[in-house]
Amino acid sequence: MADERTKPPHNEASAVPAENSWPTLMKRDGDELFDHYRHVLEKLGNEKGLFGLIFNKSQNKFQDPAKLRRLIVDLIDKENWSVMSADVKGDAYEGLLEKNAQDVKTGAGQYFTPRPLIAGIVDVMAPKPGDTICDPACGTGGFFLAANEYIRHNPNMTRDEKRKLKESTFRGCELVQSTARLCAMNMMLHGIGGDELPLVVADSLAGDPGDRYEIVMTNPPFGKKSSTTIVADDGKVARETEIIERDDFWATTSNKQLNFLQHVKTLLKQKGRAAIVVPDNVLFEAAPARPSAASCCTSARFTPYCVCRPVCFMLKVSKPTFFSSTRDRPVKHRGRRSSGSTIYGRTSTSR
Numbered sequence: 001m002a003d004e005r006t007k008p009p010h011n012e013a014s015a016v017p018a019e020n021s022w023p024t025l026m027k028r029d030g031d032e033l034f035d036h037y038r039h040v041l042e043k044l045g046n047e048k049g050l051f052g053l054i055f056n057k058s059q060n061k062f063q064d065p066a067k068l069r070r071l072i073v074d075l076i077d078k079e080n081w082s083v084m085s086a087d088v089k090g091d092a093y094e095g096l097l098e099k100n101a102q103d104v105k106t107g108a109g110q111y112f113t114p115r116p117l118i119a120g121i122v123d124v125m126a127p128k129p130g131d132t133i134c135d136p137a138c139g140t141g142g143f144f145l146a147a148n149e150y151i152r153h154n155p156n157m158t159r160d161e162k163r164k165l166k167e168s169t170f171r172g173c174e175l176v177q178s179t180a181r182l183c184a185m186n187m188m189l190h191g192i193g194g195d196e197l198p199l200v201v202a203d204s205l206a207g208d209p210g211d212r213y214e215i216v217m218t219n220p221p222f223g224k225k226s227s228t229t230i231v232a233d234d235g236k237v238a239r240e241t242e243i244i245e246r247d248d249f250w251a252t253t254s255n256k257q258l259n260f261l262q263h264v265k266t267l268l269k270q271k272g273r274a275a276i277v278v279p280d281n282v283l284f285e286a287a288p289a290r291p292s293a294a295s296c297c298t299s300a301r302f303t304p305y306c307v308c309r310p311v312c313f314m315l316k317v318s319k320p321t322f323f324s325s326t327r328d329r330p331v332k333h334r335g336r337r338s339s340g341s342t343i344y345g346r347t348s349t350s351r
Contacts, residue, residue, distance in 0.1 A: 004082040015051065020044055025072050033072075034065045049197055053184045056177060090145065090190035097140050097182060113142050113219040113277070121275045122146040127215055129154055129161040131169065134213040134267055136204035137220040137260065138172030141183040144198075145190050147217070167194030171211065173204045175221075205259050208248050212269040219277040220260035 003022035005012045014021060020040045028036050037060055044055035062068040081089065098115070127133060127147045135143045151157075151165055170192060174180040180201045187193050243254045249262040257278040264274045 001081045004080065010082065017043070017047075022077075026077065029069055030065050033069055034060070034062075037068065050184055050188065050193065053197065053199075053201070054181055054188075056181065058181075090186070093186055093189050094145070097186065113139060115142060115146070117219075117277070118142045118146045118217075121217055121277075122150050125215055125217060125273060125275055127151055129157050129165065131214040132171070133169055133215045133217065134171045134173075134211075135216070135218045136173045136263060136267065137218050138174050138183050138199060139179055139219065141172065141186045141199075143217040143219075144170045144172065144183075144187060144192060147215075148190065148192055166192060168196070170198050171213070172199035173202055173209075174199060175201070175203055177201050205244050205246075205263055207246065208266055211267070212272070213267055214269055214272050216264045216267050216272070216274040216276075218260070218264065218275075221256065222279055 002014045002016045004010070006014045016022075018024075020043050025033065025037060025040070041055055041058045041060060044051050045058055046052065047055070060068075062071075094115075122143070125147075127150060129151055131151075133144070133147050135141075138144065148165065148170070151169070152162070157165070170187070172183060174183055180199060183199055184193075184197075187198060192198065243252055244259045245252050246262075248266045249259070251258065251262065253259065261276060261278065264276055268274055
């Protein structure tokens with residue numbers, strides 16, 4: 001695509017160094033192509049910005065030079081990828097991600113939030129042009145794509161709002177390098193991103209990044225405790241629990257979901273809003289922080305989207321609200337506390 005955009009009618013300068021450009025692959029064959037392709041991957045992986053993120057630690061998985069040559073010359077080069085709309089390229093890539101997520105052997109599903117769930121959350125949050133949107137556990141970027149699609153269909157967007165939507169609306173953080181690569185490619189193929197890299201590879205819970213957003217939507221990694229595996233000199237394996245201590249957190253705990261809940265609260269601007277997918281143990285099993293977490297909630301509703309019964313948590317800083325759900329245990333009004341807040345509980349069921 002970078003090579004296509006150097007030609008009419010685009011006539012743009014290529015962001016890819018000339019010695020690693022597409023034509024250098026086209027004119028080689030056999031072992032020479034194999035060696036050059038490997039060097040191209042290494043050099044692009046050392047670049048800064050989007051190229052470095054996408055190509056970092058990438059490897060040549062081909063065993064047969066003839067198949068690599070056929071892919072480059074007969075398949076990829078025959079298409080005009082720049083003319084093809086972002087919707088077509090993006091939908092094709094999303095389809096590959098979803099297919100990979102359905103393969104339980106790869107474990108990819110933990111980074112791929114079901115798109116119907118994302119669409120429902122985005123519809124509830126209703127992002128507007130000009131909003132800044134963050135996902136501190138962005139996975140393959142599903143929330144960004146759905147929010148981008150939702151906003152860009154606004155018929156009253158100005159030129160500046162369209163530019164901001166493309167270049168500076170979204171900000172993501174992802175712990176796993178290979179998953180961040182998928183997210184970067186996904187966003188690029190959907191036409192999202194400018195000169196500034198829209199995501200970073202880092203541990204979101206390590207500290208307060210300092211930036212604040214109108215909207216945070218995220219599906220943080222499940223798992224009750226954070227821990228580190230330690231292998232001793234004698235080969236014995238031990239696990240050491242990681243407790244996150246931050247000045248902006250209301251509770252110190254090793255519970256991942258509660259830590260992400262506290263982190264998201266930090267990320268929000270005044271009157272900001274958030275939607276978080278968490279398992280239902282956040283309010284019922286997190287004893288150290290349970291009172292503080294529950295105090296954020298003025299109402300509750302439980303509606304699962306899969307068999308593991310997670311909870312969808314919606315938070316608004318100035319007026320916190322909570323939505324969660326479970327199909328087999330509907331919520332029932334239980335009365336009011338002395339403070340005036342409403343008490344809700346999950347009822348039993350005949351099933």
